Amino acid sequence: MFKDDNILLKAEIIAIGNEVVSGLIQDTNARYLSSQLHLLGVNVIQITAVGDNEESIVRAVEGALGRADVIITTGGLGSTHDDITKEVLARMFHSKIVVDQKAVAMLEVMFKKRKRDNPEREIPEGVRRQSEVPEAATVLYNDKGTAPGLLFNRDGKKVFSLPGVPLEMEHLFEKYIRPDLLKSQSGVIGHRMLKTVGLTEASLWGKFGPVDPLEKLVTVASLPSYLEVKMRLSFCAASIEAVEARLGEAEAMVMAAVGEWGYGKDDETLEGKIGGWLRGKG
Structure with missing residues (x-):
């Protein structure tokens, strides 16, 4: 893996x-x-x-x-x-x-x-x-x-x-x-789940382009469903600091590519994001 x-x-x-x-x-x-x-x-x-x-x-x-x-x-x-x-x-x-x-x-x-x-x-x-x-x-x-x-x-x-x-x-x-x-224990495993809405799995990767640069940084898995496509980034290292730094670098690469279609990560939900947007509108 x-x-x-x-x-x-x-x-x-x-x-x-x-x-x-x-x-x-x-x-x-x-x-x-x-x-x-x-x-x-x-x-x-x-x-x-x-x-x-x-x-x-x-x-x-x-x-x-x-x-x-x-x-x-x-x-x-x-x-x-x-x-x-x-x-x-x-x-x-x-x-x-x-x-x-x-x-x-x-x-x-x-x-x-x-x-x-x-x-x-x-x-x-x-x-x-x-x-x-x-x-x-x-x-x-x-x-x-x-x-x-x-x-x-x-x-x-x-x-x-x-x-x-x-x-x-x-x-x-x-x-x-x-x-x-x-x-x-000799190492640390970390994951980052990025979430997109409004894209199919194929169109997501079409926006991203060649996946090789991302896969040189982390292990990648895409998880499509009816409403959204999630992308899990995984990395292992000797320290949590190294893991978080690498996942952050990979996250920035992905979110720059998908733009407004990316709405959150990890425990964030689409309902929560919409609720926050509505509250902001007064």
């Missing part, structure tokens, strides 16, 4: 689950993770979805380890027969499965609270097995659900395995992954 991305950590996201690849559910986890990783200055180079199949999971994770510094998988840590991610990763990292006593204690506390409403309720055997973890992994204790996350290390690279439930995934990301990545 970036021309000079060697200063950035590289990450890949792997969504695991038959329900994802079949289209039964929408994978919102990857969108959340990608946006959060970019805010941390981590370059997401690939997002993959695979089913609950050992060969597919191994191929995806091994491939990611060959390209990225950080791999995050979501899904397949639950208590049903098709949740195989934990066992597959254990075999990949040549690890036996052991009972984690802290995970057991957390399960018991959780179900003790639930038994207040249903005194006969016991911990299902499948749920109890979620306290079994690969010995080679660091356990990411889950205060929001029954399945802990896992962290594996290989040759300086990290594989985080998170539950597929969005609430639990986000909780573990905030509790474990964000602090970990902040310690190894």
Whole structure:
């Protein structure tokens, strides 16, 4: 995505689950993770979805380890027969499965609270097995659900395995992954969204002319819709000051070309601009 991305950590996201690849559910986890990783200055180079199949999971994770510094998988840590991610990763990292006593204690506390409403309720055997973890992994204790996350290390690279439930995934990301990545952050990623109205995508670029000078400064993506065309400018550098300076230079180039058709940037809206204009007219 970036021309000079060697200063950035590289990450890949792997969504695991038959329900994802079949289209039964929408994978919102990857969108959340990608946006959060970019805010941390981590370059997401690939997002993959695979089913609950050992060969597919191994191929995806091994491939990611060959390209990225950080791999995050979501899904397949639950208590049903098709949740195989934990066992597959254990075999990949040549690890036996052991009972984690802290995970057991957390399960018991959780179900003790639930038994207040249903005194006969016991911990299902499948749920109890979620306290079994690969010995080679660091356990990411889950205060929001029954399945802990896992962290594996290989040759300086990290594989985080998170539950597929969005609430639990986000909780573990905030509790474990964000602090970990902040310690190894090596660069900054910045974006600037420029907004135009009254132009088609083709006419916008017709006004701009050759795009090469702009693309030498930043990475460019145009996002057309019915009412407007947005242009996202992206750049990475070692400091926020360098990023802002480069985005400012690119913004000036674009706005000079589109002239009055450009109405705003980032969080500015067309409604807000029109409202401000009307207020100015008294």
